[in-house]
Amino acid sequence: MKIINEYTYEHLKNNKRHTISILVAITIASVLLFSLCIFLYSMWESKLNVTIDEYGYWQGEIMAPVFGEKLKHITENPDVESTMIKGNWYTAELHDAKRPYLLSRDANKDFWNNMNFKNSVLEGRLPEESGEIVISKLFFTDNPQYKVGDKLILPVGNRMLNNEILSTNAYKQEGETFEALETKTYTIVGKLDI
Structure with a gap:
């Protein structure tokens, strides 16, 4: 492993122009990939906020009437944030x-x-x-x-x-x-x- 490290270091040292161009290419690719991820996340979050503004913040609806004791099963359920x-x-x-x-x-x-x-x-x-x-x-x-x-x-x-x-x-x-x-x-x- 030590021989590979020495060989790589000598190669980078002798070929500075290639080394710099490779580092610049890696930096540009990383910045573009990071920008794409930020853009997609922003689009997703924006769509989520618009949907909440238009339709409200809820995930499910029980269409049938729920009475008395049965309502406790919903309101006291640990998976239900609010009712x-x-x-x-x-x-x-x-x-x-x-x-x-x-x-x-x-x-x-x-x-x-x-x-x-x-x-x-x-x-x-x-x-x-x-x-x-x-x-x-x-x-x-x-x-x-x-x-x-x-x-x-x-x-x-x-x-x-x-x-x-x-x-x-x-x-x-x-x-x-x-x-x-x-x-x-x-x-x-x-x-x-x-």
């Missing part, structure tokens, strides 16, 4: 509005912190307490009488057609009625760009 919980849909009846119903859904703080809605607040803030809601800018365009900060006391219930409950998101149908079950107080705390 975003969305509640049932509610239909509230609006008076003197272009659209007759206000559809709302409860959500916990993790939902508001991890979903993309936090990036689309135009005015006000996101809900922090029960009874606070954010509404799309289209609602305010259609109903200029409502503003951020208004308190609404609205009847909440079911949309009915021929004694059958309509889906919350169903289109308005001829002959449908509203059956009020309770009254809820909402405070509009924000306007969303959705």
Whole structure:
């Protein structure tokens, strides 16, 4: 091994021009490879950040409702970092509005912190307490009488057609009625760009 080292050293010493050109070529190749790796990593990280901004920071969704004791299996799982919980849909009846119903859904703080809605607040803030809601800018365009900060006391219930409950998101149908079950107080705390 000592002979190979001595031979290599003598060869490099006698051929300085070749040695310098080889070292320059190795340096340039290393810099280009390093630059390519940095570029690819930056592209990947940028795409990841854009995806989180557009769709929120979440990896999975359980589409079926989860109730009571079964929810503990998810929230207490060590592999689950945080759990975003969305509640049932509610239909509230609006008076003197272009659209007759206000559809709302409860959500916990993790939902508001991890979903993309936090990036689309135009005015006000996101809900922090029960009874606070954010509404799309289209609602305010259609109903200029409502503003951020208004308190609404609205009847909440079911949309009915021929004694059958309509889906919350169903289109308005001829002959449908509203059956009020309770009254809820909402405070509009924000306007969303959705």
